[in-house]
Amino acid sequence: MKKVLEGSHAVAEAVRLSRVTVISAYPITPQTHIIEYLSDYVADGTLKASFLKVESEHSAIASLVGAASCGVRTFTSSSSQGLALMHEILHWTSGARLPIVMAEVNRALAPGWNIWADQLDSLSQRDTGWIQLYCEHGQEVLDTVFLAYRLAEAVSLPVMVIMDAFFLSHTYEPVDVPEQELVDRFLPAFKPKFQVDADNLVALSPLVTPNFYMEMRHNMAKAMEESILQLAEIEEDFSNIFGRYYGPIEPFLCDDAEIIMVTSGTVTGTSRQVIQELREKGEKVGLLKIKLFRPFPSEIIRKALGPAKKIAIIDRNFSFGAGGIFAQEVRAAMCNLSDCPQIFGYIAGLGGRDVTTDLLEDIYWRTKKSEVLSEESIWMGLQEENHAVERS
Amino acid sequence: MPLNVPEQDYMYPGHVACPGCGAAIAMRFFLKAMGEKIIIVLPACCWSIIAGAYPQMSLKVPVIHTAFETGGSVASGVRAALDMKGDTGTTVVTWAGDGGTFDIGFQALSGAVERNENFIYVCYDNEAYMNTGIQRSSSTPYGAWTTTTPGRSWKRMRKKNIVEALVAHRIPYAATASIAFPEDLVRKVEKAKDIKGSRFLHVYATCPTGWRIPSEISIKIARMAVQNNIFPLYEVEDGVKYTINYKPKEFPVREYFKLQGRFKHLTEGDLAEIQEMVNEDWELLLKKAGD
Amino acid sequence: MTEKKVPSKVTPLFFARSYLSTEDNKTGSWRFLRPRYEEKTAPCSVACPAGEDIGRIEALTNQGMFKEAWETILRENPFPGVCGSVCYHPCEAVCNRGEFDEAVAINAMERFLADTARKNEFKPFLTNLSAKKEKIAVVGGGPSGLSAAYFLTLLGYNCDVFEAETEPGGVLRWGIPQYRLPLPVLERDISLIKDQGVQIKTGIHISKEFLKEAGESYNAVFIGCGYSRSRELEIPGEDLKGIKDGLAFLNRIRHGEKPRLDGLSVIIGGGNTAIDVARSVVRLGGTPLIAYRRRKQDMPAFSEEIELALDEGVVLKELVIPVSVVPDKGDYIVTLHYMRIMGEDDRGRALVEPDGNKTEEMRVKNVFKAIGEETAESWCVPPHKGEGVVTLNNSTLDCRTGSAVLVFGGDLTNEIKSVVHAVASGKEAAIALDILFREGLDTVESKIRDCLVGNGSFCSMEIYMKGPRFDRSSHVVSYSEINADYFYLSQRITQPRLLREERLATFDEVNLKVSASMAIKETERCFNCGLCNQCDNCYLFCPDLSIVRDKTPQGRHINYDYCKGCGICVVECPRNAMILEEETNEESAGRESCGS
Structure with a gap:
């Protein structure tokens, strides 16, 4: 059924339809709407779940470690500072091989306080062993929650469904909310691969000596790798039922493109328009949206970007002392190609600043005109220096 | 007469607790009283090691090892999951040290008991961060040497009164217990088992290694702590009803301190001061109990 | 795309979860x-001349295993009834519990067990060792003789006991008043000794000549004929008719006489006989006064007896000695000379000497002398240490004759003349003879040492027979070695007794029976030191x-x-x-x- 929903509401609807059993969360702007909707569902019985209103994000994720260890489907949601606070348990979750799903609303990290869109919060958690899926719009966010549960439970790893603050979380869009039977068909009840109960004598997550630790980590790595193949199968299943398909990456007009712009999140939507316009002007330009950031689908990306001459990567994040994080990952994936395209990294939209069509077009022309890489990262849309200088 | 303690054990030998470990004894008694229909949530503490390294386990009950500060939160999640699965017969137990309870895990614990989560939280208290090598905690008593309160910088702050902090949450049941008084301990565990909501047990557990005492007096020291009112045995129901379970004759604290290497620097003056503190705390407790 | 990768069917899942013990x-x-x-060894068992395994006895009693507890006594002492009644219980004086609150009422427990065994007609499960060829004669059917015979029988020897009186028991039967030791209690103990196989021949007076011929029928003779003659005062008037011998007086009463004794009777002495006489006088209507040369605390009589006597109205006059007795109009004028204290001897007893010429005259109806006893016959005196003579703690072996070995025991060798010392003596003699017959004279002393309880001077038959007690350490447990935290202060039972008024009128036993529940409660108090x-x-x-x-x-x-x-x-x-x-x-x- 088509509804006009804000992104947060779409997430909540997906969680409801996924028949999540235990929810635990702590409010943080801009995630609050998600948990408010869910509170209503649990309160009015629309969703038969236990919702723990814990005292911190740390406890939110930790309590789900407990719940998921008992073999039930779990959900949490957070953002920015909250996600940072969870960091320790994010590692724990994946190491314990718990299929927890989280909706992560990308928000900038303080100081100064900033509640607006910025990917550094989730990208800072890239090594925690969570699968990360970045979403572009309301429908995708809803669908991705279903995909996330299927994937998490298939490979016994946690999944983060990631969406930009406000641009997605608080933006109303038409969304097709599927019927419960369809969802149930795609996402049956959770059959845990292991669980703790009083009749099941096991000690989860004990001390592990150097004799075993490395093998366990290698096993996790294999599961991560496996998840790319799993996701492909799951998406096939999904498209068969729902008629929609996303893929780990989504190429747009890339086939004969000489320059490919690479985006993630809501910037992708704006970019589509720019690329369309540039194509109409005869420019050989394409767009590659990266949805699956962890595991990083290097091989698929190499295939998609390899034929291009230049690549312009737009990062709404910055790893200090290194560069835009997507740019680094793409460079790393591409570097061993014999005929590697030139790769340009652009930083744009940090802390919720608009990434406008003009700015994106500017990026294209700059890329086209540049013969050599002048900087590792090109910060776009910076104001005049003196404008920002602190007055004495 | 043999002490009246249930027969069944739920622990294996071969665990790696230090010789004379009070925490190991505490677990033994606790499980005897609890039985096997439980899930133990085990945040980082000495017991993370005692419970066994992969692929071994020293307990005959299921365990979820968790991060240091998550005793309250992980247990909340386990309880929620079991309830949703319709498993109301299994008791969820958090078994944490003083570091995980008094300090790093206090927030999660406070949160959990404020929500009156239906679980038993046991703090086995060995009065410092023992697993990491004897660093002070907020449970370390006034006067104690630790590796982070060395030499003349011995700890000059009083031990946090954790039971009172929990009582302030008005939980249904909070009690102290000691490894030297197994019958009392067992009775309290059995009582806690039959109560719904958040239950807190503060169990005094000697640490021969960290307290610099010979292992064989592990129980004796625990007994003395009760006898001289350093660790009174009492229980509080619904945050208001105090019952003191053991009222000792007047025993001076001096002997207790003299037996322990961690207090060897204390002067007679210091001991007199500590005696005052102990007396004051005891008076306060008597008042609360209306005795 | 050249090939399509397919996900594996089984997701890799190797992670930290333990499942082995x-x-x-x-x-x-x-x-x-x-x-x-x-x-280890409990101090009470070291102090007990019979070497009883008291800690074990109390533990068994506490568990309600009364028969087993009683049998545990019988392994070391054939007189549980007698000792439960009249033993001066040196065990209680060293009881570690005494340092905690009060000593365990060991003596009352022994009597309780004897009474329980009598009431339930328990038959002890005590088998004698295989029969030995040696035969032994025992002279005297008193406590030491019967003990010697009992233990020798247990060790497999054939024993004949020769008793001059018509009934066995010696001082137990004729010297101790019934209010302390009722006859049925004594007879029960003696009948068990007989049941064990001891032959008692009564009415046979043994003379010195018997010893000469004994070698023909017996390999050894145990001489335990006791101290039956009262010592002399050696003062003017002592020989007067009517000046009574204390021991003989007690004997007459045990034979059934009940003379009326109005007026004041003075009893000279401070031992148990003096006390027994004084308390008997009370029961016969008289007013007894004990005249003793030293202080009350120096009296050889057992302190509990003294206290009971004083309670019953006996008057004690300390620091006096009689110097003359003169008859006067049917009464006697006794002159007492006052003594003064010079100091104390090494045992803490007062050293006294006459206090100038200070005297006092006293008009009395009766005078009893009870200043101690001695052996009636000179051949009963044990020889001094020398070639062929082995002097042990409680007995003396004389192997000089080459025919029957002579063993002296009981009062003849014991410094403290008590029933339980007599038992010690009989047991030690029995063990010594067994060692002598089995391994020879040279090993007697060292082997006897091996079966002493703890570091004391009394043997244990169980240790000698290498029973479970043999494995114990001889270390004697001190109070500081007891973990007193496991014990709670609790009052020692009060021995139930006849009311004072009831006591004065009869010779009925003063002590009343202890109930099983009281016994269980009392034995709960026992530290069972070292056990x-x-x-x-x-x-x-x-x-x-x-x-x-x-x-x-x-x-x-x-x-x-x-x-x-x-x-x-x-x-x-x-x-x-x-x-x-x-x-x-x-x-x-x-x-x-x-x-x-």
Whole structure:
């Protein structure tokens, strides 16, 4: 059924339809709407779940470690500072091989306080062993929650469904909310691969000596790798039922493109328009949206970007002392190609600043005109220096 | 007469607790009283090691090892999951040290008991961060040497009164217990088992290694702590009803301190001061109990 | 795309979850101290001349195993009824519980067990060892003679007891008043001795000549004819008719006489006979006064007896000696000379001398002398140490004649003339003879030493026979070695007694019976020093689950595979029945499992 929903509401609807059993969360702007909707569902019985209103994000994720260890489907949601606070348990979750799903609303990290869109919060958690899926719009966010549960439970790893603050979380869009039977068909009840109960004598997550630790980590790595193949199968299943398909990456007009712009999140939507316009002007330009950031689908990306001459990567994040994080990952994936395209990294939209069509077009022309890489990262849309200088 | 303690054990030998470990004894008694229909949530503490390294386990009950500060939160999640699965017969137990309870895990614990989560939280208290090598905690008593309160910088702050902090949450049941008084301990565990909501047990557990005492007096020291009112045995129901379970004759604290290497620097003056503190705390407790 | 990768059917899932027990870790290899079960010796059992296993007796009584407890007495003492009534119980004086609150009422418990055995007609399960060829004659059917015969019988010897009186028992029958030792109690003990196989021939007076011919029928003769003659005062008037001999007076009463004794009677002496006479005088309507040369605390009589006597109205006059007795109009004028204290001897007794010419005259109806007894016949005096003579703690062996070996015992050799010392003497003599016959004279002294209880001077038959007591350490447990935290202050039972008024009118037994529940309560107080009473503290407090129950008499053993040697079991043993030693064999530490 088509509804006009804000992104947060779409997430909540997906969680409801996924028949999540235990929810635990702590409010943080801009995630609050998600948990408010869910509170209503649990309160009015629309969703038969236990919702723990814990005292911190740390406890939110930790309590789900407990719940998921008992073999039930779990959900949490957070953002920015909250996600940072969870960091320790994010590692724990994946190491314990718990299929927890989280909706992560990308928000900038303080100081100064900033509640607006910025990917550094989730990208800072890239090594925690969570699968990360970045979403572009309301429908995708809803669908991705279903995909996330299927994937998490298939490979016994946690999944983060990631969406930009406000641009997605608080933006109303038409969304097709599927019927419960369809969802149930795609996402049956959770059959845990292991669980703790009083009749099941096991000690989860004990001390592990150097004799075993490395093998366990290698096993996790294999599961991560496996998840790319799993996701492909799951998406096939999904498209068969729902008629929609996303893929780990989504190429747009890339086939004969000489320059490919690479985006993630809501910037992708704006970019589509720019690329369309540039194509109409005869420019050989394409767009590659990266949805699956962890595991990083290097091989698929190499295939998609390899034929291009230049690549312009737009990062709404910055790893200090290194560069835009997507740019680094793409460079790393591409570097061993014999005929590697030139790769340009652009930083744009940090802390919720608009990434406008003009700015994106500017990026294209700059890329086209540049013969050599002048900087590792090109910060776009910076104001005049003196404008920002602190007055004495 | 043999002490009246249930027969069944739920622990294996071969665990790696230090010789004379009070925490190991505490677990033994606790499980005897609890039985096997439980899930133990085990945040980082000495017991993370005692419970066994992969692929071994020293307990005959299921365990979820968790991060240091998550005793309250992980247990909340386990309880929620079991309830949703319709498993109301299994008791969820958090078994944490003083570091995980008094300090790093206090927030999660406070949160959990404020929500009156239906679980038993046991703090086995060995009065410092023992697993990491004897660093002070907020449970370390006034006067104690630790590796982070060395030499003349011995700890000059009083031990946090954790039971009172929990009582302030008005939980249904909070009690102290000691490894030297197994019958009392067992009775309290059995009582806690039959109560719904958040239950807190503060169990005094000697640490021969960290307290610099010979292992064989592990129980004796625990007994003395009760006898001289350093660790009174009492229980509080619904945050208001105090019952003191053991009222000792007047025993001076001096002997207790003299037996322990961690207090060897204390002067007679210091001991007199500590005696005052102990007396004051005891008076306060008597008042609360209306005795 | 050249090939399509397909996800594997089984997701890799190798992560941290434990499922095996820790039993493979043999933590015993950490151990540098080794706990071990080791029963030790209780001070009461050392002080008991009969060497009774008191700690065990109290433990069994506490468990309601009255027959077993009673049999445990019988292994060391054939007179549980008699000793339960009249023993001066030196055990209680050294009871560790005395330092905690009050000594355990060991004596009352012994009597309780004897009474219980009598009431239920228990038959003891005590088998005599296989028959030996040697025959032994016992001269005197008193406590030492009967004890010697009893223990010799247990050891497999054939014994004949020769008793001059018509009934056996000696001083027990004729010298101790019934209000202290009722006849049925005595007869029950004697009948059990007979049941064990002892032959008692009464009405046979043994003379010196018998000894000369004894060698033909007997390999040894035990001489235990006691001190039956009162010592002389050696003062003017002593020979007057009517000046009575205390022991003879008691004998007459036991034979059924009940003379009326109005007026004041003076009893000279401070021993048990003096007290018995005085208390008998009370019961015969008289007013007794005891005249004693030293102070009350110096009296050889047992203090409990003195207190009861004073309670019954006996008057004690200290620091006086009689100097003359003169008859006067049917009364006697006794002149007492006052004494003064010069100091104290090494045992703390007052040293006295006449206090100038200070005297006092006293008009009395009767005068009893009870200043002690001596042997009636000179041949009963044991020889001094020398070639062929072995002087032991409580008996003397004389092997000089080459025919029958002579053994002197009882009052003849004992410094303290008590029933329980007589038992000690008879037992020691029996063991000594067994050693002599089996291994020869040279080993007697050392072998006797091997069966002494603790570091004391009294033998244990069970130790001699290498029963379970043999394995105990001779270390005597002191109060500081008891973990007093496991005991609560509790009052010693008050021995129920006849009311004072009831006592004065009759010779009925003063002490009343103790009930089973009282006995169980009282024996709960016993520390059972050095003995395991299966309290299970070692098992309970072991952090390493290394105490394993089994079917051995110990009931449990230590699994050294896992025991880290923390020593908690040893400290938490309330009774010091364990020991912590340095681990000597490092090689074997943690590898051997000390099973049963």
